[in-house]
Amino acid sequence: xxxDALEIGGKIIKNRLFVGTGKFAHHALMREALLxxxxxxxxxAMRRVDRKNHASSxxxxxxxxxxxxxxxxxxxxxxxxxxxxxxxxxxxxxxxIKIEITADPKYLLPDNAEALKATEALSKxxxxxxxxVNPDYVLGxxxxxxxxxxxxxxGSPIGxxxxxKTEEIVRIMVEELPVPIIVDAGLGRPSxxxxxxxxxxxxxxxxxxxxxxxxxxxxxxAFSLAVEAGRTAYxxxxxESVSFGRASSPLTGFLGASGEER
Amino acid sequence: MVKVRINGKETSVDRxxxxxxxxxxxxxxxxxxxxxxxxRQVLPRDSWGETCLKEGDSLEILSFVGGG
Numbered sequence: 001x002x003x004d005a006l007e008i009g010g011k012i013i014k015n016r017l018f019v020g021t022g023k024f025a026h027h028a029l030m031r032e033a034l035l036x037x038x039x040x041x042x043x044x045a046m047r048r049v050d051r052k053n054h055a056s057s058x059x060x061x062x063x064x065x066x067x068x069x070x071x072x073x074x075x076x077x078x079x080x081x082x083x084x085x086x087x088x089x090x091x092x093x094x095x096x097i098k099i100e101i102t103a104d105p106k107y108l109l110p111d112n113a114e115a116l117k118a119t120e121a122l123s124k125x126x127x128x129x130x131x132x133v134n135p136d137y138v139l140g141x142x143x144x145x146x147x148x149x150x151x152x153x154x155g156s157p158i159g160x161x162x163x164x165k166t167e168e169i170v171r172i173m174v175e176e177l178p179v180p181i182i183v184d185a186g187l188g189r190p191s192x193x194x195x196x197x198x199x200x201x202x203x204x205x206x207x208x209x210x211x212x213x214x215x216x217x218x219x220x221x222a223f224s225l226a227v228e229a230g231r232t233a234y235x236x237x238x239x240e241s242v243s244f245g246r247a248s249s250p251l252t253g254f255l256g257a258s259g260e261e262r
Numbered sequence: 263m264v265k266v267r268i269n270g271k272e273t274s275v276d277r278x279x280x281x282x283x284x285x286x287x288x289x290x291x292x293x294x295x296x297x298x299x300x301x302r303q304v305l306p307r308d309s310w311g312e313t314c315l316k317e318g319d320s321l322e323i324l325s326f327v328g329g330g
Contacts, residue, residue: 020328020329020330021328021329021330022327022328022329022330023328023330024328030328043329043330044326044327044328044329045326045327045328045329045330046297046324046325046326046327046329047324047325047327048269048270048322048323048324049269049289049291049296049323049324049325051268051269051289051323054290054291055325055327056295057292057295057325057326058326058327058328059295059326070326071329071330073329073330083299083302083304086304087297087299087304087322087324088297089304090297090304090305090306090307091296091297091326093326158330184330185330205330207329207330208330
């Protein structure tokens with residue numbers, strides 16, 4: 001089979017499982033999980049340093065060669081996103097920004113209007129913007145016009161493990177938008193990730209389900225296999241479903257049956 | 263003593279802490295692990311040593327943490 005690479009954000013990515021780095025018990029475990037996932041794209045966040053209790057940098061636990069996407073979680077509006085993006089660039093982490101603006105503390109749902117504003121502003125400054133949004137096809141068109149490198153619709157609320165509850169709209173976005181669609185948030189099982197890939201998503205981003213698994217390394221591998229399986233199936237074209245049975249073994253020529261009776 | 267605001271908190275810094283770089287080192291931070299916003303502008307690392315702290319300055323010192 002031809003190599004099936006994803007061209008995105010000025011790079012060529014082979015592994016379509018993007019992995020978030022939150023909630024791992026410690027950096028060494030996270031590193032093992034990232035290696036097991038064969039992750040090429042990982043996300044990190046930025047926070048004020050705790051002056052009384054310096055934590056070691058998350059970056060030390062990320063395997064070499066990974067592309068780092070900085071998420072702007074914690075930002076409340078486009079202006080804060082822009083500040084975080086510029087700081088990330090000054091920190092030498094490159095130009096990939098996951099625009100995440102949380103407007104709602106209960107469901108952690110993103111603010112689409114502010115995400116569009118931030119995408120417009122940061123694309124002009126040469127950032128590759130990956131806006132995390134509530135699935136909305138028309139907004140997706142606006143994001144593409146604004147220069148988004150990809151669009152990241154949520155499957156279900158962050159950390160909820162409920163899977164792709166937004167499938168109808170995500171399917172339309174996959175079908176119609178000329179940029180990669182990456183499902184982000186809510187994927188709790190490898191089968192959820194596989195399903196996203198089967199319907200043609202370019203990649204998925206998984207964090208919680210891997211990080212808090214009993215064995216994050218094994219779960220990372222499970223997700224990696226599922227993403228590969230779903231992607232391969234999508235490339236092959238899935239068969240249509242029908243409402244009656246169709247035998248997979250021949251039904252004729254058996255124990256004297258004439259064959260005509262059937 | 264000079265009074266500055268660090269990560270939203272009013273802080274008095276000693277006279278021997280003259281520059282942003284002095285402050286980062288005094289705080290025990292690893293320069294490569296943090297980024298600094300100085301009066302709401304990103305301050306590139308190579309400017310830390312020549313940026314002198316003044317009364318009323320506002321600094322945000324951030325680091326990279328785990329996130330999804």
